[in-house]
Amino acid sequence: MMGKLKLGVFELTDCGGCALNVLFLYERLFDVLEFYEVGEFHMASSLHENEHYDVSIVTGTVSTHRDLEVLREARNRSNYLIALGTCATHGSVQGSVEMPIREKLKAVYGDESNPMRAMDSKPVVEHVAVDLAIPGCPYNKEELYQALMDIAKGIDPVRPDYPVCVECKLNEYECVLIKKDLPCLGPITLGGCNAVCIRSGLGCIGCRGPLPGEVNPASEYEILRSKGYDDDYIVRKFKTFARWEP
Amino acid sequence: MAIDYNRTMLPPKKFFVRPRDKMLHLKNGKWENGVEEESLVLFGVHSCDIHGLKILDKVYLGEPVDPYYKARRESAFIVGISCTPDEYCFCRSLGTDFAMDGFDLFLHELPDGWLVRVGSVKGHELVWENEELFEEVTEEDIQHFRECEEKRAKSFKRKLSKEGLADMLDLAYGSPVWKKYADICLACGNCNMVCPTCRCYEVCDKWINAYEAVRERRYDSCFMESHGLVAGGHNFRPTRLDRFRHRYYCKSYFDPSAGFNCVGCGRCDEFCPAGIEHVKVLDEVRGSLQ
Amino acid sequence: MSENPYLSYDARILEVKDLTPREKLFTLRFVDPEVGENFSFKPGQFVIVDVRGFGEFPISICSSPTRKGYIQLCIRKVGRMTKFIHRMKEGEIVGIRGPYGNGFPMERMEGSNLVLVAGGLGMAPLRSVLWYAIDSGKYEHIWLFYGTKAYEDLLFRDEIVHLLKHGNAMNCSVKLAYEIESPSCIYLERGFSDRVCKGVVTDLFRGEEFDVENTYALICGPPVMYKFVIRELSNRRLSPGRIYMTLERRMRCGIGKCGHCIVGTSTSIKYVCKDGPVFTYWDALSTRGLI
Numbered sequence: 001m002m003g004k005l006k007l008g009v010f011e012l013t014d015c016g017g018c019a020l021n022v023l024f025l026y027e028r029l030f031d032v033l034e035f036y037e038v039g040e041f042h043m044a045s046s047l048h049e050n051e052h053y054d055v056s057i058v059t060g061t062v063s064t065h066r067d068l069e070v071l072r073e074a075r076n077r078s079n080y081l082i083a084l085g086t087c088a089t090h091g092s093v094q095g096s097v098e099m100p101i102r103e104k105l106k107a108v109y110g111d112e113s114n115p116m117r118a119m120d121s122k123p124v125v126e127h128v129a130v131d132l133a134i135p136g137c138p139y140n141k142e143e144l145y146q147a148l149m150d151i152a153k154g155i156d157p158v159r160p161d162y163p164v165c166v167e168c169k170l171n172e173y174e175c176v177l178i179k180k181d182l183p184c185l186g187p188i189t190l191g192g193c194n195a196v197c198i199r200s201g202l203g204c205i206g207c208r209g210p211l212p213g214e215v216n217p218a219s220e221y222e223i224l225r226s227k228g229y230d231d232d233y234i235v236r237k238f239k240t241f242a243r244w245e246p
Numbered sequence: 247m248a249i250d251y252n253r254t255m256l257p258p259k260k261f262f263v264r265p266r267d268k269m270l271h272l273k274n275g276k277w278e279n280g281v282e283e284e285s286l287v288l289f290g291v292h293s294c295d296i297h298g299l300k301i302l303d304k305v306y307l308g309e310p311v312d313p314y315y316k317a318r319r320e321s322a323f324i325v326g327i328s329c330t331p332d333e334y335c336f337c338r339s340l341g342t343d344f345a346m347d348g349f350d351l352f353l354h355e356l357p358d359g360w361l362v363r364v365g366s367v368k369g370h371e372l373v374w375e376n377e378e379l380f381e382e383v384t385e386e387d388i389q390h391f392r393e394c395e396e397k398r399a400k401s402f403k404r405k406l407s408k409e410g411l412a413d414m415l416d417l418a419y420g421s422p423v424w425k426k427y428a429d430i431c432l433a434c435g436n437c438n439m440v441c442p443t444c445r446c447y448e449v450c451d452k453w454i455n456a457y458e459a460v461r462e463r464r465y466d467s468c469f470m471e472s473h474g475l476v477a478g479g480h481n482f483r484p485t486r487l488d489r490f491r492h493r494y495y496c497k498s499y500f501d502p503s504a505g506f507n508c509v510g511c512g513r514c515d516e517f518c519p520a521g522i523e524h525v526k527v528l529d530e531v532r533g534s535l536q
Numbered sequence: 537m538s539e540n541p542y543l544s545y546d547a548r549i550l551e552v553k554d555l556t557p558r559e560k561l562f563t564l565r566f567v568d569p570e571v572g573e574n575f576s577f578k579p580g581q582f583v584i585v586d587v588r589g590f591g592e593f594p595i596s597i598c599s600s601p602t603r604k605g606y607i608q609l610c611i612r613k614v615g616r617m618t619k620f621i622h623r624m625k626e627g628e629i630v631g632i633r634g635p636y637g638n639g640f641p642m643e644r645m646e647g648s649n650l651v652l653v654a655g656g657l658g659m660a661p662l663r664s665v666l667w668y669a670i671d672s673g674k675y676e677h678i679w680l681f682y683g684t685k686a687y688e689d690l691l692f693r694d695e696i697v698h699l700l701k702h703g704n705a706m707n708c709s710v711k712l713a714y715e716i717e718s719p720s721c722i723y724l725e726r727g728f729s730d731r732v733c734k735g736v737v738t739d740l741f742r743g744e745e746f747d748v749e750n751t752y753a754l755i756c757g758p759p760v761m762y763k764f765v766i767r768e769l770s771n772r773r774l775s776p777g778r779i780y781m782t783l784e785r786r787m788r789c790g791i792g793k794c795g796h797c798i799v800g801t802s803t804s805i806k807y808v809c810k811d812g813p814v815f816t817y818w819d820a821l822s823t824r825g826l827i
Contacts, residue, residue: 028455030456031453031455031456034456035456145453146452146453149453149456150453150590153589153590154620154623155590155616155617155619155620156616156619156620158450158616161470161471161472162435162466162467162470163432163433163434163435165434165435165436165439165519166434166435166439166465166467166470169255169256169265169435169436169439169440169465170265170266170439170464170465171265172255172256172260172265174255175255175436175517175519177519178516178517178519186434187432187433187434187436187519188432188434212471213471214433214471214485214486215433216429216430216431216432216433216486219429219430219431219432219520220432220519222430223519223520223521269542270542270543272588272589275588275629276588277543277544277588277631279540279543281540305792305793306793308792310541310791311539311541312541312793313539313540313541411802412802412803413802413803415801415802415803416801416802416803416804416824419801419824445793445794445795446794446795446796447788447789447793447794447795448788448794449591449592449788449789449794450591451589451590451591453589459588459589461542463794466794466795466796468795468798472786473786473796474785474786474796475786476784476785476786477593477612477614477615477618478612478614478615480758480759482759482785482786482799482825492798494802495800495801495802495805496798496802496805498802499802499803499805500802500803
């Protein structure tokens, strides 16, 4: 049995939920710790080892120069890099505000000075090559758990490729798009989240990004229009998490 | 209890091939068999769904037999119920609006009670044991039954012309109608998930703790891009058009001993977000041939 | 013996041999000798390899049923599961379930000539046919036309080159084609210029004539290859009922339940795992989408 893999968790600019969700694995953390040894995880421990990691997890967007440095360090010092959460994989909410950074600063603070050295928010995947991207705001803990176990045992993790509609039906949730006319982006959004939003009676917000491969946003747009939602609303809904132009 | 429902979301196949079905459990490096026996009574199954189960039987109970399906099917007691068609049903066009067999008891609603048809030995034994609940069938009852069936037969709003359906579709491979609908289709997979005869499944191994795993199967949809993907990257159904057309071919396949693969329940129409209608597509394809 | 067709039997890896940079030959023997005794297969059938806890994948058997006591699988490292199995060593255990599929109809072809046409990895199932035919001695002349991208991609190189040089004694003619030149194949070409050439596998048909009344053709290769090879054979008037092809599709169960390998239109739906993987050219003509 090989020795334990070293794991590092790094947070760039994010709400903190993705890193917290790792701890919310609760007792399954013990299974993960069978195979991993945590090297750096600022939310969970005060260890700060500047050494080589086998697996690193990065969450958040690159929004400041400090973020970029941390990301470059993480990539250079890890064998396997996982981009975790929609911030890291698609840019999420902060990445979808469309204004250059100076204008944003002026609009919020009144002047353009930039002491925190902020940049236009971009997801991690636009800066470095990652080995695995797990989207979701927040991501599905089960997916992260399976990915970590697979990597520990030496096999590539499985990536889902089906839309949220499939998961809704597997769980037998009532279709909110058809039965309640709620704006649901399920048919064009990547599944793997177990359709938790629909379980609570909301429409899918598309936080996991579009399906890879062939997808039909034009048809989804037409469907939402025919239900009475106006153009501006639909376009903003598409753009929020995955910065998607229909 | 709502006896006069028109259709459920997931068909009765969900009891026999579960949406997420644990097949095998890995413990200490060895597989443990997960076949369970559980008794089940399905009450209120429509005749289209009973036909759907018969079609699934052909696949899952053909050699080699799927033990999970077999165990659940043999211990299930099926009570059918009569229904009135709504705007999505077209089972009459496919001959599945009346179930001749495949059930244990079938209840037909009459103005003053229920006409019960017995379809198997198990059903017969149940009636035997509860004779006091049943009365003899009178001529008047048969008259009512006939009237109800005739009224029902006339109230279908959709008719699928099934003459030469399989051959016609084969000839219409290059019809532009396919492209027209494939452009609207979202490839979301809803129609496959709710269909009583769709049976594609994907198998996945999941870890339940550090050393134990479970092999699980879940419903899969032929609209998924990976449905025709083989190792090395070649995809036998690469475009949405290919997959869209494939579903109609698979559903309209006619087996002389089991009928069409479609039972006309109307679920695909009800649950399609893009509003694509099965009968309409087939009629348009037929029309484009002339 | 359990009734559950999804349970696999333990098989030990006896030997792992590197054939090319991305293909390895695994020799396996069933751990339970009774299972090994009862396991009989025909050339062209496949098994499903079950790596417990990780997944399963189908692979054709590339050893001949005349050689008892073991089965051999030629596995290319091309996906998630095959990448994992390439790291397994001798002595480790995997699960095998099978054999599935219809296999080549070897009895029907007895006494005839065989033309085996292989492209790249397609040599694997045809190797089973090749050694079955040579071992049993029940066939007339056996031709093997084998095309690869480069000489380095040649599978079972030692066996094939041996047959190239000495095959006549076993009633076997081997011809090779490669697309990219390299020093090793130029040496071979010089020695056997009538049997080794630069090009694709259809170029090997040049100058060959067959007794079409007494010949069967067996083809296996990448999906694009079939149409071209069949054209060569049809030009020589070989009947569609005498041309056999072994095909692949995505398979999850191997027994006709999961539906991924379904091919055809509404008049001709077939399962490649149950009705195949061996089909005749006649099947391909009547089933759209087969080749």
